[in-house]
Amino acid sequence: MSDLTTAPPVERAPAEEPQDRGLRATLAGMADRVRGGDLGVWPVVAGLVVIWTVMQILNPVFLSSANLVNLAMECVPVGVIALGVVFMLLVGQIDLSVGSVSGLSAAITAVLFVDHGMPAVVALVAAAAAGCLIGWFYAQVFNRLGVPSFVITLAGLLGFLGLQLWILGPKGSINLPFDSWLVTFAQLDFVPPWLAYALVAAGAGALYWTGHARAAARRRAGLPATTEQTLVLRSAVLLAGLAVAVWYLSRDRGVGWMFVLFLGLVLATHYVLSRTKYGKSVYAVGGNVEAARRAGINVKAVYTSAFVVCTTLAAVGGILAAARLAASNQSSGGGDVNLNAIAAAVIGGTSLFGGRGNAFAALLGIVVIQSISSGLTLLNLDSSYRFMVTGAVLLLAVALDSVARRSRRTHGRA
Amino acid sequence: MSPTPTPTAPAPAAAEDGALLSLRGISKSFGAVAALTGVDLDVAAGEVVALVGDNGAGKSTLVKVLSGVHPPDAGTITFESREVAVPSPAAAQQLGIATVFQDLALCENLNVIENLFLGRELRALRLDEVAMEVRSRELLRQLSAKIPSVEAPVAALSGGQRQTVAIARSLLGDPKVIILDEPTAALGVAQTAEVLNLIERLRERGLGVIMISHNMADVKAVADRVAVLRLGRNNGVFDAEATSAEELVAAITGATDNVVSRRSRRARPSGGGPDPEDGAGADAEPAADEQVPTTAMTKGDGDE
Structure with missing residues (x-):
């Protein structure tokens, strides 16, 4: 062993040339990541293509503008809930009570708005605040007593379902007035086509501009940067894709404002998770709690924030669901809402093992789930089939996650 | 078996004046168990001090005292000629004492x-x-x-x-002082060389390095001085150049005649290597060495 002293010095790191990453390098890197088990969004995109193809063959109405407009609107309530679930899964915890919390928030909204005649805004804020408070309560139990999140939220699942029934009272169902802006927003408000195209152009422009600024800053610092060609191509693809989507949806009613709200939430969440110190701490806590603690991250605060974000988004999702249905009843947030929200996050590519996933998982996952649901409904198949198919897809997604995880291990990317 | 230190080589005096970090009479008990008793340690800038000792000798406790995990019960810590307290890990970092623990804690x-x-x-x-x-x-x-x-x-x-x-x-x-807890444990030969090179580079940057190790070859490869702890007390500070691995093992176990030295004598009957006769505690009772688990030359992470 002593000859280690005379061992030749380890050769210097191969100086990484500040070489720009062209299109080919970008694609090669992508393929390399997939082979290494870092699948990203590819499985879910592939799954979506398969589902849409099969559904379209079975029923030609499926890909019609009218159905897709409806599909987009149906995605939003559970999609917003799934966005919160992504936070919980990222820190390596789970919330099983999102369905009950959304139902409770729907009940609070309806009772305050309809029965007590309060302004809609007050009812909304109260419902969202209730969700926020529930998350804070969960976090206190979790941080102070060390009860697993699984058990806390299982208790919450039952407890808040009970509270929802109690608040609704013996009537059991409250209709929201159709002429309220809440219901209008969820059912009838669509973006005018010119504005939709403008938003698309703005989005593609923003993608190009941020990418360009970033590449320029990296080049100034002598770091490899994405080439102009790739940036332009990326933005052009986005522009074309979204423009076609808007055009197709505009043949019917168009893009709902509620869907725009959902997209906005997804983009905001994406920014917070990927570009802020807080976002990094969320991933760190999910990856290795001890490392996060030693790096000086306030681990308890990160857990608290995840619980609060999750239950608050669940409450917002509950309000949107009630508005969409124009009613709040005993089955609001019941049935498959809970599992659909969690399944959407997982199907979209958020790992159940923590520390892996992103905001777009909620969007992609809920589109998959709603596509299955919508397609089977069009085939006049009742919910028994829907449950079975959704269950199978969820199992497939989790199995894929586990296999990919094993592949990451063997490729040293765990 | 007395823990009287009998250094075979005089400790370089340089550390006395130019010490960046000096510990004097550090004691720490956990309930009835005295983990450290009156331990002294010096590190100068641009110096690698290896901290060696058997399992339970108090190495990890000493590191935890320095990194602010456990405040000491008694003794003084002098850092850059000022007496300081290290009540918390944050305080240690503030002072400029960084610790890399054995479980690296990376995400x-x-x-x-x-x-x-x-x-x-x-x-x-x-x-x-x-x-x-x-x-x-x-x-x-x-x-x-x-x-x-x-x-x-x-x-x-x-x-x-x-x-x-x-x-x-x-x-x-x-940081000004960096503490490495078993940096080469569980590493392969090439990776160990890589880390040893890195430690030399830290020394070139003028940092004081305290390196805990079980591996005598690694210790002799990079350390300037070797501080031996035994049963929570100092058991000598040795010049890494002038001291043989056998002498270090003797200081660690408290006996020259032990499992490790007997093995090496069997392997080299011609008696090559430094003469163990003038080492410490040559007349130690033979039974004692069997009770002391010998970890020198092993690479396990059995420390605490």
Whole structure:
């Protein structure tokens, strides 16, 4: 062993040339990541293509503008809930009570708005605040007593379902007035086509501009940067894709404002998770709690924030669901809402093992789930089939996650 | 068996005047168990001090005292000629004492840059990714670290590379003293060489390095001085150049005639190597050595 002293010095790191990453390098890197088990969004995109193809063959109405407009609107309530679930899964915890919390928030909204005649805004804020408070309560139990999140939220699942029934009272169902802006927003408000195209152009422009600024800053610092060609191509693809989507949806009613709200939430969440110190701490806590603690991250605060974000988004999702249905009843947030929200996050590519996933998982996952649901409904198949198919897809997604995880291990990317 | 230190080589006096960090009479008890009793230790800038000792000798406790995990019961810590207290890990970092623990505490799902800057990212609300990447590359280049890519997740790195990342991370706080807990445990030959090179580079940068190790070859390869702890007390400070591995083992176990030395005599009947006759405690009762678990030359992580 002593000859280690005379061992030749380890050769210097191969100086990484500040070489720009062209299109080919970008694609090669992508393929390399997939082979290494870092699948990203590819499985879910592939799954979506398969589902849409099969559904379209079975029923030609499926890909019609009218159905897709409806599909987009149906995605939003559970999609917003799934966005919160992504936070919980990222820190390596789970919330099983999102369905009950959304139902409770729907009940609070309806009772305050309809029965007590309060302004809609007050009812909304109260419902969202209730969700926020529930998350804070969960976090206190979790941080102070060390009860697993699984058990806390299982208790919450039952407890808040009970509270929802109690608040609704013996009537059991409250209709929201159709002429309220809440219901209008969820059912009838669509973006005018010119504005939709403008938003698309703005989005593609923003993608190009941020990418360009970033590449320029990296080049100034002598770091490899994405080439102009790739940036332009990326933005052009986005522009074309979204423009076609808007055009197709505009043949019917168009893009709902509620869907725009959902997209906005997804983009905001994406920014917070990927570009802020807080976002990094969320991933760190999910990856290795001890490392996060030693790096000086306030681990308890990160857990608290995840619980609060999750239950608050669940409450917002509950309000949107009630508005969409124009009613709040005993089955609001019941049935498959809970599992659909969690399944959407997982199907979209958020790992159940923590520390892996992103905001777009909620969007992609809920589109998959709603596509299955919508397609089977069009085939006049009742919910028994829907449950079975959704269950199978969820199992497939989790199995894929586990296999990919094993592949990451063997490729040293765990 | 008395723990009387009988250093075979005089400890270099340089540490006395130029000491960056000096411990005097550090004691620490956990209930009835005295983990450390009156321990002294000095580190100068640009010096590598190896801290060796058997399992339960108090190495880890001493490191925890220095890194602010356990405050000492008695004794003084002098840092840059000022007497200081180290009540918490944050206080240790503030002073400029960085510790790299054996479990490196890296997030495998994050890449090298994210791990280096974890908890001290630049610009909290709009991360300055360019500046962090530039700083990361610069730091790793200074350490001549062999990292495939700063954008690689830590999961993709070898044990030696992870150790490098962990050490680089501790350097971001601009410490003056860096404590490495078993930096070469569980590493292969090439990776060990990589880490030893890195330790030499830390010394060149003028840092005081305290390195805990069970591996006498590694200790002799990079350390300037070797401080031996035995049963929670000092058992001599040796010049790494002038002292043989056998003498160090003798100081660690408290006896010359022990399992390790008998093995090496059997392997080399001609008696090559330094004469163990003038070592410490040559007349120790033979039964004692069997009770002392001998860990020198092994690479386990059995320490506490």
